[in-house]
Amino acid sequence: MTSTAENSVDDRAWYAAQLAGGTARFFGPRRHDCPWCGSTRLTVEVRSKELYQRKPGRFTLEKCKTCNFVFQNPRLTGEGLNFYYRDFYDGRGAAQADEMSSYGAPANHARAQLVQRHAGPDGPRSWLDVGTGWGYFAKHAAEILPHTVFDGLDQGSGVDRALERGWLAHAYRENAFPELADELRGRYDVISMHHYLEHTLDPRAELAAAARALEPGGLLEIEMPDAECVLRHVFRSWWVPYFQPQHLNFPPVGNLLQALVEHGFRPLEVQQAEAHQPVEVLMALVFAMTKIGPDPDHPWRATEASDLQRKVNQVAWTKVFPKLINPALKVDILVNKALISRLSHGNAYRIVAVREGGK
Structure with a gap:
């Protein structure tokens, strides 16, 4: 049986090899037309990082001004999707998912x-x-x-x-x-x-x-x-x-x-x-925690976590996060009652x- 430590070493080696040339190879060419209606009237909707597991990479969503379709552009290739899905629903991320x-x-x-x-x-x-x-x-x-x-x-x-x-x-x-x-x-x-x-x-x-x-x-x-x-x-x-x-x-x-x-x-x-x-508010809190205290054992980290980073992670998730969950949920419910229930979307x-x- 392979030990957890050996698995960790293997995972770190796999991610290091995948990221050796950067993340650009995970994307196809950028489209200049809308994949839904074919219009070339595109505008950037939002640019984002991977906010949950904090894997490296930057992503762009564009919006078609003709039909309002929003899509990732440039889009991840099959290889890119495999990279970002790995250890999210399976492997390291299975229990949390x-x-x-x-x-x-x-x-x-x-x-x-x-x-x-x-x-x-x-x-x-x-x-x-x-x-x-x-x-x-x-x-x-x-x-x-x-x-x-x-x-x-x-x-x-x-x-x-x-x-x-x-x-x-x-x-x-x-x-x-x-x-x-x-x-x-x-x-x-x-x-x-x-x-x-x-x-x-x-x-x-x-x-x-x-x-x-x-x-x-x-x-x-x-x-x-x-x-x-x-x-x-x-x-x-x-x-x-x-x-x-x-x-x-x-x-x-x-x-x-x-x-x-x-x-x-x-x-x-x-x-x-x-x-x-x-x-929305609860998940924004989660994203804030992953930024303040990212998992020190994630194998895609570029460097080993320091003792200070491990301590920050522990405090963020065991001391700070539990105290903020209920307030975040209450705000989400208030927003739902005050805003969403009165709107069509x-x-x-x-x-x-x-x-x-x-x-």
């Missing part, structure tokens, strides 16, 4: 209830959650829909853990969703994509795959960040829905509704302010659509 996913019960209940309104009181027979992560959606949704069988698809190890925990009846891990769509045809009454499309290279290809997998009458539920939310102006690069570099695409709700129609879906209900999740939108007849 699992814990953070466990806090999503209120949003997961709301997602299940939205579909229930359109599928009937007993809910659908079968549901595939694409991008299921650690499977907490299935766990929480089963509390609303006890007669529904949930399956999950994801490329991380969390989907296997959800299967072991009994939250999923079946787990798909080896293939991307578009590769499986034809094989899945007619197997599910509902397919969901909760905070999944913004991670994908081609959102339209994912919608086309959903259209192939669902029979007419099947339901598709989508939830993703709403880059028209006013709070983006307040938090800028620290606005958590931007979450660079993992979030690649931010189609406005109107763009996505049009794309759904083009792919054979009829939207049934749209939630905007109702889909808001009050986390929250930090996310949620759509349920039905697959219409045809091919």
Whole structure:
């Protein structure tokens, strides 16, 4: 068995080799046109660092002035995505990702209830959650829909853990969703994509795959960040829905509704302010802590952490952060009550659509 120390040495050597030539090689060429509508009227929306794990790199989101689509430009290549995803949901970051996913019960209940309104009181027979992560959606949704069988698809190890925990009846891990769509045809009454499309290279290809997998009458539920939310102006690069570099695409709700129609879906209900999740202040606090007290054992650090840096990390996360969590949550709730509930846009939108007849 390889020891933890040996793993640490191996990880540090891997990251050092990856970063030896800098991060520029992780990006493709910058686009001069909008990948959604083809317009060349682009403007910089925000520039950001990786704020959670503090891996090196700088990222730019640009906005199309014609259709308001926001996208990462230049975009990470497959190699770049592998670098930044490594040790985030798996490996070193697995336990933390699992814990953070466990806090999503209120949003997961709301997602299940939205579909229930359109599928009937007993809910659908079968549901595939694409991008299921650690499977907490299935766990929480089963509390609303006890007669529904949930399956999950994801490329991380969390989907296997959800299967072991009994939250999923079946787990798909080896293939991307578009590769499986034809094989899945007619197997599910509902397919969901909760905070999944913004991670994908081609959102339209994912919608086309959903259209192939669902029979007419099947339901598709989508939830993703709403880059028209006013709070983006307040938090800028620290606005958590931007979450660079993992979030690649931010189609406005109107763009996505049009794309759904083009792919054979009829939207049934749209939630905007109702889909808001009050986390901006809390996550800004987390980002501040990762800056003040970054993990001294992260293997992508350029140098070994000093004793002082280790002490600062310990104090920041064990003494300071716990005292600030509740005040941050209270401010988030106040902002939600005072602002978001009175506006049309929250930090996310949620759509349920039905697959219409045809091919």
